[in-house]
Amino acid sequence: MLKHLLGRDIRSLLAVAAASGIATLILILVQVKDVYLPARTKYGMVFDAGSSHTALYIYQWPADKENGTGIVSQAEACTVQGPGISSYADNPTRAGASLTACLDKAMTIIPVKQQRETPTYLGATAGMRLLREQNSTKADLVFAEVSKTIQQYPVDFRGARILTGNEEGSFGWITINYLLETLIKENLTSQQISHPCYPKGYEENVTAAALYDNPCVPAPVAHDPSQILTVRGTGAPAECRSAIQKLFNFTACGANRTCGFNGVYQPPGHGQFFAFSGFYSVFHFLNLTSGQPLSNVNATIEQFCAKDWKELKMVSPGMNKTRLQDYCAASTYILTLLLQGYKFDNQTWSKIQFHRQVAAVDVGWSLGYMLNLTNTIPLEAPDQVKGQRPDLWAAAVLTTCLTLAVILWTGLALGYQRRFATYETML
Known part of the structure; x- marks a missing residue:
């Protein structure tokens, strides 16, 4: 009699476990959607090498961008100590050395894994324009030294160049409109x-x-x-x-x-x-x-x-x-x-x-410059995962727990059934 009751209970438990398992499977599979993970942040750097001083601007934007242009914000600004790089025409190595403190600071802000893919630019304005007119050789030497210094860091350096006055004005116009939502000699004689x-x-x-x-x-x-x-x-x-x-x-x-x-x-x-x-x-x-x-x-x-x-x-x-x-x-x-x-x-x-x-x-012109340059950076598709509505996911977790509980009880019942079977045989 007891064996018969146990057998009936086990069949009932198995039926419940099967139903619960099927319900769990249905809940997991119903309305599963592709969910996009938040886009990772990308970085870019622009040196604004003006006539009186140089500044480094570190920008960031989501990798998926919008309409092909990065939604750029300013992560940090660092003022280079000393005068503008054109002031080092007679000692160009100092022009390069002057940038190291700000580059060191940038390396503490940009994640190590992303530094080598960070596009970095140097744009020079009035001071270097005048130096190039007066002595193009000295201007080239200054550019060579600042480029050499930047290339010593793990960044994607894309060159140093002199902006024209028109470019400087245009990129400045882009910047402001983007932000409003509408760069001892001897005394001879x-x-x-x-x-x-x-x-x-x-x-x-x-x-x-x-x-x-x-x-x-x-x-x-x-x-x-x-x-x-x-x-x-x-x-x-x-x-x-x-x-x-x-x-x-x-x-x-x-x-x-x-x-x-x-x-x-x-x-x-x-x-x-x-x-x-x-x-x-x-x-x-x-x-x-x-x-x-x-x-x-x-x-x-x-x-x-x-x-x-x-x-x-x-x-x-x-x-x-x-x-x-x-x-x-x-x-x-x-x-x-x-x-x-x-x-x-x-x-x-x-x-x-x-x-x-x-x-x-x-x-200034540097943000407009960065906005323009992000158009050349390939769009990075965000990662996808399978996702489900929170209420359905909660129901699936509940039925999974119920299924596990039924399976546990079934296991216990089978254990008791074997014990009773052994006991009856001994009798």
Whole structure:
């Protein structure tokens, strides 16, 4: 009798286990979908080698991209210590050595497994453009040294090149629109030269070659490039403004043609305008980036250009004074370009916003450059796995546990059945 009952219970348990197993299989197979894993992050680096300094920008974007262009964000920015690479024309090895600290920092940010596939570029602007015009051999040597240094790191270095002015402007335009969602010689002979854009009392000795095509201080017509000249500031705002204006040709437009300067067509401006990079840094130093009216801007630049050198050093005690003497010329140039070149006036001045960053990203040509270059990086398809709705997956886990429990009980019942069978045989 007991054997009969056990046999019936075991058959029932087997039936339950079979039903539960079938239910589990159905739940696992029903509505299984391909699920895409999150795209891995890719990295790229751009050196912005400007005339006064170099900066390294590290960018990142998801590997699957969007419409062929990486959704690029800034992972890190590193300012290279020292002047721009063009300043090392007479000692090019120092140009390469100056990049190592920022490259070392980059290697701590980019995962080791991805460093060798990280595209790395160096773009040079005004300083190297001028050096190439003056001495192309020295420019090539500087590029050779910076390239040699970068190639010592495990990155995919894709070359160093000089950007044209048009490229620099275009990539800067891409950047801002992307971010708004809409880059001791011996004193042989001496000659004193006045510099109206430098503050009164400022003085430095430079070679005649360094004054090549300087709008404020033209070098003598007949001169030895190695001759040492003493440049003394006169702090004359009106003369500085007059010298800067000579850089532009404001009369080249025909009577029926709209243009800014040098005969180049320029449509009437409308909408908001953003000034960044050198525009921002110069006006930020003068505290003119908070929407001040044009009258205040003019007065501030006028007063600054008239300051004595000793006074200027006293009111700016905490800043690096290596380019302090240049802020008068730079601010006068910017104001001339905006007012007489781009035709801003009292009514439209408020449409200009001065920014260093937008959405926590430095504004310049380098991001636009990176955005353009990511179009050449092959699209990486995200990894796929089989996935299921959470509720169905939970039900499958439950029925699996039930099946295992039934199988366990069946095993126990079979064990008891064998014991009873052995006991009856012994009787």
